[in-house]
Amino acid sequence: MLRRMGVRLQTAAASISPMVEIHNLKDTADGGYLLRCTYREQLVVLSQYPQLGPRKEDPNDSTPQYDAQRRASIRLKPIHVARLLALMEGKDGGGAPKAGTDASGRVFPWDMAVAMEKDQLKLTAEVLQNGQDGKMPFHVVLSSTQLITFYRFMESALVESFGFKHIPRGVVPSKGVGGRPGL
DSSP: OTTTTTOOOOOTTTOSSOEEEEEEOOSSSTTOEEEEEEEETTEEEEEEEEBOSSOOSOTTOOSOSBOGGGOEEEEEOHHHHHHHHHHHTTOSOOSOOOTTBOTTSOBOGGGOEEEEETTEEEEEEEEEOTTSSSEEEEEEEEOHHHHHHHHHHHHHHHHHHTTOOOOOTTOOOOBOGGGOBOO
16 A cells, blocks of 8 residues: 555665655656655665656556666755755745755755745756766656655654654653663
């Protein structure tokens, strides 16, 4: 059921890195993509895989839906993740940012343009292709429902990058060594 909703869960045996996939399937290949967000070694890697052809009708069809050869990836440091979160929360000013900046004029990597418009997040950049000379477009538009998944993943990645465990509100941590709260 989660597969149909555009979210794929991965077991610890398959991968150690936390990951979420957001599918944007179209009836034709134009504009369809898979956005894979992975947290690795204090970086968030956003990888966009373009859709190969029309949406598959048969769930048992083994042909790939996305083109792994034309993957475009962007690596974000914790500061960039924090800026994205601030923008999504509406705490980072307004208006359309210039390429490579957010609404406050702060720089994002790879001249990435980031904008929040009508409950949608738009990420646009030109990135180098794997092992090739040319650049390829990285263009992702997340709807309001996809934005919730993306926001929660980015928030968790930011917390993990600082090495702090999350303690829900109202929960008193157990006493650790020396009477200090333990995690």
